[in-house]
Amino acid sequence: RLLEADSKSMRSMNGSRRNSGSSLVSSSSASSNLSHLEEDTWILWGRIVNEWDEWRKKKEKLLKELIRKGIPHHFRAIVWQLLCSAAELPLRHQYSELLRMSSPCERLIRRDIARTYPEHDFFKGQDSLGQEVLFNVMKAYSLVDREVGYCQGSAFIVGLLLMQMPEEEAFCVFVRLMQEYRLRELFKPSMAELGLCIYQFEFLLQEQLPELNVHFRSQSFLTSMYASSWFLTLFLTTFPLPVATRVFDIFMYEGLEIVFRVGMALLQFNQAELVQLDMEGMSQ
Amino acid sequence: MGSAEEDYNFVFKVVLIGESGVGKTNLLSRFTRNEFNHDSRTTIGVEFSTRTILVGDAVVKAQIWDTAGLERYRAITSAYYRGAVGALVVFDITKHQTYDVVDRWLKELYDHAEASIVVMLVGNKTDLAQAREVPMEEAKMFADNNGLLFVETSALDSTNVEEAFETILKEIFYKVQRQKQRSSQSNTVSLASENPASMAPAQAERRPCCVAL
Numbered sequence: 001r002l003l004e005a006d007s008k009s010m011r012s013m014n015g016s017r018r019n020s021g022s023s024l025v026s027s028s029s030a031s032s033n034l035s036h037l038e039e040d041t042w043i044l045w046g047r048i049v050n051e052w053d054e055w056r057k058k059k060e061k062l063l064k065e066l067i068r069k070g071i072p073h074h075f076r077a078i079v080w081q082l083l084c085s086a087a088e089l090p091l092r093h094q095y096s097e098l099l100r101m102s103s104p105c106e107r108l109i110r111r112d113i114a115r116t117y118p119e120h121d122f123f124k125g126q127d128s129l130g131q132e133v134l135f136n137v138m139k140a141y142s143l144v145d146r147e148v149g150y151c152q153g154s155a156f157i158v159g160l161l162l163m164q165m166p167e168e169e170a171f172c173v174f175v176r177l178m179q180e181y182r183l184r185e186l187f188k189p190s191m192a193e194l195g196l197c198i199y200q201f202e203f204l205l206q207e208q209l210p211e212l213n214v215h216f217r218s219q220s221f222l223t224s225m226y227a228s229s230w231f232l233t234l235f236l237t238t239f240p241l242p243v244a245t246r247v248f249d250i251f252m253y254e255g256l257e258i259v260f261r262v263g264m265a266l267l268q269f270n271q272a273e274l275v276q277l278d279m280e281g282m283s284q
Numbered sequence: 285m286g287s288a289e290e291d292y293n294f295v296f297k298v299v300l301i302g303e304s305g306v307g308k309t310n311l312l313s314r315f316t317r318n319e320f321n322h323d324s325r326t327t328i329g330v331e332f333s334t335r336t337i338l339v340g341d342a343v344v345k346a347q348i349w350d351t352a353g354l355e356r357y358r359a360i361t362s363a364y365y366r367g368a369v370g371a372l373v374v375f376d377i378t379k380h381q382t383y384d385v386v387d388r389w390l391k392e393l394y395d396h397a398e399a400s401i402v403v404m405l406v407g408n409k410t411d412l413a414q415a416r417e418v419p420m421e422e423a424k425m426f427a428d429n430n431g432l433l434f435v436e437t438s439a440l441d442s443t444n445v446e447e448a449f450e451t452i453l454k455e456i457f458y459k460v461q462r463q464k465q466r467s468s469q470s471n472t473v474s475l476a477s478e479n480p481a482s483m484a485p486a487q488a489e490r491r492p493c494c495v496a497l
Contacts, residue, residue: 112326152352188356191357191359222363225330232329
């Protein structure tokens with residue numbers, strides 16, 4: 001259900017994979033022919049942002065529902081930051097200082113920079129702004145969290161943030177996600193939390209879709225084979241970007257649980273087809 | 285569904301391992317789809333792909349697993365060694381560091397895979413010969429001393445990619461044949477080969493064996 005994202009907000013996303021830099025001001029050409037419905041949505045979200053504390057405290061349910069329907073593109077940067085209280089992050093003031101330092105993870109990070117969203121214009125080319133800011137944020141994070149340092153997969157999350165907001169803001173949101181959204185646990189050197197998520201997902205599968213579970217087992221199709229990247233990149237390397245961004249909206253409000261929900265929905269939705277396939281077919 | 289209908293006599297599971305960025309994913313795509321992608325994406329978790337080739341009269345299906353190269357992923361990828369009958373340990377000839385850690389990859393491999401696994405050391409990116417940091421003789425000697433097959437490849441210009449995979453698949457094939465003959469001569473060995481984790485006929489014939497978790 002979630003995947004059949006309402007086409008409305010999908011449309012508003014297409015064509016506006018913006019260049020980062022200016023966070024909130026730029027407006028897309030589509031705004032000239034806004035329908036009334038879209039205009040209403042804008043007014044509503046404008047109000048939500050202005051009266052954030054009140055919405056957060058008193059209108060939780062409605063807010064959740066609205067986020068599930070999709071945050072309008074132009075409000076994403078601000079709403080994501082509000083949802084994780086990124087502005088109050090004390091580390092914010094250290095960002096420029098961090099950029100002047102060097103990190104032991106630099107080589108590792110460099111190796112992946114060109115391999116993160118390689119098909120996306122913003123990150124194309126060695127001297128592109130995208131690659132530069134992605135490197136900056138990954139490096140800065142590796143300096144404030146020596147235990148995790150840099151872990152593959154996280155660059156896709158930061159990359160998505162950078163498509164929406166400037167680097168300093170993206171850094172703050174990322175730190176929050178790592179600290180408050182279980183991501184840090186996922187990316188720790190032992191990756192024990194990932195093991196736990198896989199285990200939980202498997203149990204859920206057994207309970208919810210027993211027939212499919214039996215089929216997977218008979219084909220030696222391990223949960224970790226297909227679901228690892230779902231958790232580590234929050235579907236950013238699975239779905240087309242507009243769809244993945246919608247999932248990310250919900251993740252920002254509901255947390256990692258959404259990966260379980262979407263993952264389960266995906267399997268359920270394709271169950272009839274999957275049970276007919278062997279391992280190779282399924283991994284496609 | 286396509287490939288499910290194919291007829292084959294053997295399925296060999298082969299794993300690709302080595303440092304991040306040495307070109308594992310492109311070696312795989314060059315061999316299975318004859319494709320090379322300049323803008324390839326970091327592999328997260330594991331991916332795999334297959335190709336069927338002829339070894340003698342036998343139709344062999346190679347099921348090749350491509351895993352993430354970052355060290356901490358070992359925690360989740362070690363399960364993928366199970367049932368593997370071959371491994372390509374890949375390094376980048378233009379980055380000595382990726383060769384220095386081959387030892388660690390071998391240890392990791394022998395810790396998790398069957399002792400009988402066929403291993404090939406692969407020096408990739410020969411198209412960047414002007415930036416070479418690992419002399420071919422050095423790697424060759426290391427391979428000889430450790431009982432590994434050895435080849436240098438370029439996934440970009442296709443040099444030796446086909447040869448690399450064919451060589452290891454043949455080697456596995458002959459090893460399985462020898463083992464089969466031996467097990468038909470002696471009852472004790474055939475008993476042992478019923479162990480699903482071993483590389484004996486049970487594993488090799490017809491279908492990939494089902495490894496219980």
